[in-house]
Amino acid sequence: MVVDIKTLMTCNLGIAFIFFITFLSYLKNKNPPNGFRVWTFGIITHTLGFVFLVFRGTIPIGICIVFTNLLITFSVVFRLDAISRFVQNKALRKSLYSFPVFVTIVCSCFYFLNDDIGIRNIITSTFVFLFTIAISWQLIRYAPPLNTILYYLMAFGVTIRGGTLMYRAILWLIDPKVSHFDANNNNAIHFFIAILSEIGINVLFLMMNNQKAENKILQTNKELQEALDNVRTLKGLIPICSHCKKIRDDKGYWNILESYIQKHSDASFSHGLCPDCSDKLYGNNDWYLKMKKKKEAM
Secondary structure, eight states: OOOOHHHHHHHHHHHHHHHHHHHHHHHHHHHOOHHHHHHHHHHHHHHHHHHHHHHHHTBHHHHHHHHEEEEEEEHHHHHHHHHHHHHOOOOOOOGGGGGHHHHHHHHHHHTTTOOHHHHHHHHHHHHHHHHHHHHHHHHHHHHGGGHHHHHHHHHHHHHHHHHHHHHHHHHHHHOOOOOTTTSSSSHHHHHHHHHHHHHHHHHHHHHOOOOOOOOEHHHHHHHHHHHHHHHOOOOSSSOOOTOOEEOTTTSSSSEEEHHHHHHHSSSSOOOOHHHHHHHHHHHHHHHHHHHHHHHHHH
């Protein structure tokens, strides 16, 4: 059975576009964790990169080569930045965003100055492969204990995607006569894996975001519950006797101040005497006066 490679490319483009719409809707309806918006930018650039790849020939080849390499390499940088923000709350260094421009310039030289598709592919694929390894390492290194399996699965999917791209580039370097659209097993396997991995990593990223949001809500609820359990507040007007300081409760009974507060809060009392009361009670006693002078001397 002959597989139409351009059809597979179009499927990859369609899937990327569907995920772009899905992630865009998610952004409008929810407040996603850090990194989600950057990952969406990665989907946009990935989608546009495949637009130029699918319409290669309809659009001038030179333009397709420039924009395909630029957008595909940018997409993987966006994804590394997104994962860094997601797992570390740390943005990627801005200098790394200059790498796709450099890769595109070098690849363009191997079309406009010395046309060599094998060299172009090995340069782009090496760049993408190295960044996919960096993404996988971040996912494995910072995987939370409760959701390790999700992070490991995504790391595996990203690594497989970068690995197959690198393998195809090596084969292309060996046999540069092969075309993007040749109906052969290597091209078919490559694009099948591209489709499956694109679905897998985007679904897993959505699951990771949902799990992180749920964990945040659970943690917030736990903290609020602990605060409610530990705090009881007296509210409203409290009728108190201006002379003896007893407090009248809802039933009309007058309660000693300490008893009322202990009953209606979690506070407790330890009794002592303030200096004024001590003077009134014991001010005429010699032992008290001596003790007071001793304290003042200290």
